[in-house]
Amino acid sequence: MCGLAGLFHPLDPAVPAVRPIRGMTDALAHRGPDGDGFHREPHLALGHRRLSVVDLAGGTQPMSTADGQVTVCFNGEIYNHAALRPLLEAAGHRFRTRSDTEAILHGWTEWGTGCLDRLKGMFAFAVWDRQRGELLLARDRLGEKPLYYTWLPDGRFAFASEMAGLLALPELPRRIDPAAVDDFLALGYVPDPGTIYAGIHRLPAGHFLLLRRGETGRPAPRRYWRPPTAAAAAPADAPAELARRLDAAVRAQLMADVPLGAFLSGGVDSSAVTALAARAQGEGLGGSLATFTIGFPGEADERPLAARTASSLGTTHRSEVAAMDYVAAARGQARIFGEPFGDHSAVPMLAVCTLARRHVTVALSGDGGDEVFAGYRRYAFHALAEGVRSFIPAGARRRVIGGLARLYPKLDRAPRWLRAKHTLTEISLDSALGYYRTVCKLHEERRRELFSPAFRAAVDGHDPSARFGRLMAECDPEDALLQAQYADLHTYLPGDILVKADRTAMAVSLEVRPPILDPELVAWGMALPARLKLQGGTGKHVLRRAMEPLLPSDLLWGRKRGFAAEIGGQFRAQAETVRGRLLGGPMLDSGLFHAPALARLLEEHAAGRLDHAQGLWQLLVLEGFLAAEAGTAGAVLESAPA
Incomplete structure (x- = not known):
C-alpha cells in the first residue's frame, strides 16, 4: 500500500519545482513509511510514498520503462500480474522486476486504457506517457483505493491519494461546499465524486481520467466498469460455485512478501475469508494465519465466538478489549479522514488495525459481503x-x-x-x-x-x-433487492465502508484487502436471483450455505452484532462537554446552525426522551473538522447564524 501525488500542467512546459511535490508526499508519509521517490520532467511532477509488500527490493516508485517513455505511480495490488506477464512478454515486453507495478507499465504500453479491463486488483494509479503526451489516472472497479484531484488557479492539475496531499498546496482554495455538508449530515459521508471542499473531487470507482499535453479543456471522468443491472439465471449449485469463487479470490490475495493476517469477528464474512485463508496457508502457502479481534464488554463482545472460530481453524489469534471515549474520538476523525466522516465504527476499526499492525503488514477483511450478498x-x-x-x-x-x-x-x-x-x-x-x-x-x-x-x-x-x-x-425495475444493492455499491460501499477501511488502516501503515470484493465475484454475486441472497428475512443465504462445510452453524445462522458500541450513553454522561462543543465557537462561527435547535437536540438526548446518538456523533465530527479548519478554510457562509 502506498501514497501517490502529482502535478501536471498541460500547457506550461516548465519542470515543476521539487518543493511542492515533496510537501504533498510528506503529507502522505503514513501511507508509505518505507521510502519515497520522485520523478520530474517538463509539464509533470510525480511523488510516491511506499509501503513495501511485493518485491521489496525491486518495486521502488515512480517506476519507468527501460526507455524512460512511460512512468507510473501506483497504490494497491495487482493480483493477476503473474498471469499478465507471459502475455506481455509474448508481445515483446521485457520485465526487470517481480513487482506488480511493472505490469501496469507494460499493460498501458500494449493496450492503452484497455489495460484497465485486464487488471485485477485494488488500485489507484497515474501513468505518464511522454511520447503520447498523456496522463492517465485510474481507480479500481469498487473504489478500494482512493484518488483525489483538483485544478489549481494557475491551471495546474493536482492529484493525491488523500486530500491531505492536496491540502499541502497553499495556493489551493479551501472553500467548504454547502451541498457536501448537507450530504454528510444526511448520509454520514460525502458521496463520490464530491468532497467537503468545493473544487476537490474524488475519481469515482470504476472510472479513469485521461489528460493530454496541450489540451485546454478539463476532461470528465470516463467509466470502464459497472456491476450487473439485472439478475442472471441461477447456477446449478450456487453454494458450491460461490465456495469455489471465494476460495480463488482469497488465494489470489494472499500474495505478499511480508507478514499477512486477517480480521476475525463473530460474523459470517470475516469468518469465511479467514477459514479459506487458513486452509490455503495450511496447504503450504505459509505458516499459521494470524487473526485479530477487537471486542466490547457486555453482550456485544464478539471475542468468545471469534476465539472459538480461531481455535477450530488453527489460527494464531490475538484480541483486545476496546474501551473508547467517543466524545474525544470525534475530534480526531478529521485528521484521519481529511473531511467529516460519520461512521462511528471507524473508532474500533482503528483499534483493530493498530493491533494487527503490531504483528503483520497486510490483513484480509470481510468487507463487501453485506453489499454483494444482501446481508443488511x-x-x-x-x-x-x-x-x-x-x-x-x-x-x-x-x-x-x-x-x-x-x-x-x-x-x-x-x-x-x-x-x-x-x-x-x-x-x-x-x-x-x-x-x-x-x-x-x-x-x-x-x-x-x-x-x-x-x-x-x-x-x-x-x-x-x-x-x-x-x-x-438503472436496474431491472422488477428486482427491488438488486436496485438497493446497486445503489449501495455506488454510495455506501465506496463512500463509507471502503473509506473507513483504507484510512484507518493507512493511519497505522497497514494494508487491508477484502477478497469478497474481487470484481468477478461481485459481478457473479450481484447477478444471483434475489431468492438465493435473501430468504425468510435472512440475508447472505447463499454465502451461509457455501460455508457450512467450514464454519459452525451458530456462527453461520446466528445474529451478527458488528462493531457495537453504546455511544448514546457516553453522550449523556458527558452532556456538558458535548454541549460545550456543539454550542461553541467553531459550530456557531461557521454560519451553519441555529443555536436553539442544537440546544433542543442536546436536551432531548440528555433527558432520554429521544435517541439522537447518531446525529450527535455526526455533529461532533463536523465540529472537530471545523475546529481543525479554523483560520484555514474559507467560511461556509459569509453571514453568521440567526
Whole structure:
C-alpha cells in the first residue's frame, strides 16, 4: 500500500519545482513509511510514498520503462500480474522486476486504457506517457483505493491519494461546499465524486481520467466498469460455485512478501475469508494465519465466538478489549479522514488495525459481503415494503400509510418490534425514496430544523436522495433487492465502508484487502436471483450455505452484532462537554446552525426522551473538522447564524 501525488500542467512546459511535490508526499508519509521517490520532467511532477509488500527490493516508485517513455505511480495490488506477464512478454515486453507495478507499465504500453479491463486488483494509479503526451489516472472497479484531484488557479492539475496531499498546496482554495455538508449530515459521508471542499473531487470507482499535453479543456471522468443491472439465471449449485469463487479470490490475495493476517469477528464474512485463508496457508502457502479481534464488554463482545472460530481453524489469534471515549474520538476523525466522516465504527476499526499492525503488514477483511450478498437488515425491510407497495396504489399509500406514519410516535428506546414509524414511512413512499429513508442518518425535516436560515437558503434545492433514484432506475425495475444493492455499491460501499477501511488502516501503515470484493465475484454475486441472497428475512443465504462445510452453524445462522458500541450513553454522561462543543465557537462561527435547535437536540438526548446518538456523533465530527479548519478554510457562509 502506498501514497501517490502529482502535478501536471498541460500547457506550461516548465519542470515543476521539487518543493511542492515533496510537501504533498510528506503529507502522505503514513501511507508509505518505507521510502519515497520522485520523478520530474517538463509539464509533470510525480511523488510516491511506499509501503513495501511485493518485491521489496525491486518495486521502488515512480517506476519507468527501460526507455524512460512511460512512468507510473501506483497504490494497491495487482493480483493477476503473474498471469499478465507471459502475455506481455509474448508481445515483446521485457520485465526487470517481480513487482506488480511493472505490469501496469507494460499493460498501458500494449493496450492503452484497455489495460484497465485486464487488471485485477485494488488500485489507484497515474501513468505518464511522454511520447503520447498523456496522463492517465485510474481507480479500481469498487473504489478500494482512493484518488483525489483538483485544478489549481494557475491551471495546474493536482492529484493525491488523500486530500491531505492536496491540502499541502497553499495556493489551493479551501472553500467548504454547502451541498457536501448537507450530504454528510444526511448520509454520514460525502458521496463520490464530491468532497467537503468545493473544487476537490474524488475519481469515482470504476472510472479513469485521461489528460493530454496541450489540451485546454478539463476532461470528465470516463467509466470502464459497472456491476450487473439485472439478475442472471441461477447456477446449478450456487453454494458450491460461490465456495469455489471465494476460495480463488482469497488465494489470489494472499500474495505478499511480508507478514499477512486477517480480521476475525463473530460474523459470517470475516469468518469465511479467514477459514479459506487458513486452509490455503495450511496447504503450504505459509505458516499459521494470524487473526485479530477487537471486542466490547457486555453482550456485544464478539471475542468468545471469534476465539472459538480461531481455535477450530488453527489460527494464531490475538484480541483486545476496546474501551473508547467517543466524545474525544470525534475530534480526531478529521485528521484521519481529511473531511467529516460519520461512521462511528471507524473508532474500533482503528483499534483493530493498530493491533494487527503490531504483528503483520497486510490483513484480509470481510468487507463487501453485506453489499454483494444482501446481508443488511434494511434489504429485508425494503423487500417487505416493496411487497406492500405492489398491492396498494401510490395515492392510497401516501394518504393512509403516510398518515399513520405521521401519527405513530417515535419510539427510539422501545423494543425493535414497536418502532414502526420508519417502516410505515418507507412503505408510504415510492421505492427509491423509501430506500433512501432507510439509509438516511438525519432526515430532511431534522436537518432543516438545525440549519440556520442562511444555510437553509444555501442548500435549498439540493436533494441528497436524488442520486438513489438515478442509480436504482438503472436496474431491472422488477428486482427491488438488486436496485438497493446497486445503489449501495455506488454510495455506501465506496463512500463509507471502503473509506473507513483504507484510512484507518493507512493511519497505522497497514494494508487491508477484502477478497469478497474481487470484481468477478461481485459481478457473479450481484447477478444471483434475489431468492438465493435473501430468504425468510435472512440475508447472505447463499454465502451461509457455501460455508457450512467450514464454519459452525451458530456462527453461520446466528445474529451478527458488528462493531457495537453504546455511544448514546457516553453522550449523556458527558452532556456538558458535548454541549460545550456543539454550542461553541467553531459550530456557531461557521454560519451553519441555529443555536436553539442544537440546544433542543442536546436536551432531548440528555433527558432520554429521544435517541439522537447518531446525529450527535455526526455533529461532533463536523465540529472537530471545523475546529481543525479554523483560520484555514474559507467560511461556509459569509453571514453568521440567526
